Amino acid sequence: MELGNSLKIADLIREIRQQLDLSQKKFAANLGVSLRTVNRWENGSAVPSRMALKLIEEMLEKMGEPGKRLLSEYLSKAKQREDS
Template structure:
């Protein structure tokens, strides 16, 4: 998995969540993390753990065409 800057991670989390049409609370529940974690990620205060990034990558795969550009942008090596 390529190294992603904190600001890019914030964009990745926000864009993924918005494309799934989920609130931060519902997105957090889907990933099994707290709402505060998602909020901190989107504000660039903290970065998701590798396991959470893997879950986000899997969600993008499940989205098919809708998530293809984000996969290419953030997860292609």
Template sequence: MPVTTPVSDLPNLVRTLRERLGLSQEKLAASLGVSFQTVNRWERGRAKPSQLALNAIEQKLAEMGVQGSDLLYKYFKQQ
């Protein structure tokens, strides 16, 4: 499902997901199949996640259950 929030909010999504999972940028990158530099650029707002990466982020939020449900709703609202 497409992201329903402004691109300017994506750094917050990535950072909050990483913090809730208790992961470093390196570990989140590995779990999403991207480089540390990519996650770092996402969090700094210098790049935005590809649709494939957004799908992986959405899946991670869904797997988190209640802990990720607010982010899932905010960023990936079910129509």
């Protein structure tokens, strides 16, 4: 999953967590990162590594239809930004 720099990764992370009903701490544990890392992603001061993005993509795929919607929504936004 490639996300453009201008994409609001913070929004995607927050939305995934809310859809899965996970705290930042539990979300971080699922990805093998620290709570601070997830917090920094959500407040926009850092972006996930390529490995973390891959794990997030896998998480989205396992979510079924809601995950597919998020994946297509955020990937299409990233694609539009790359094309402009």
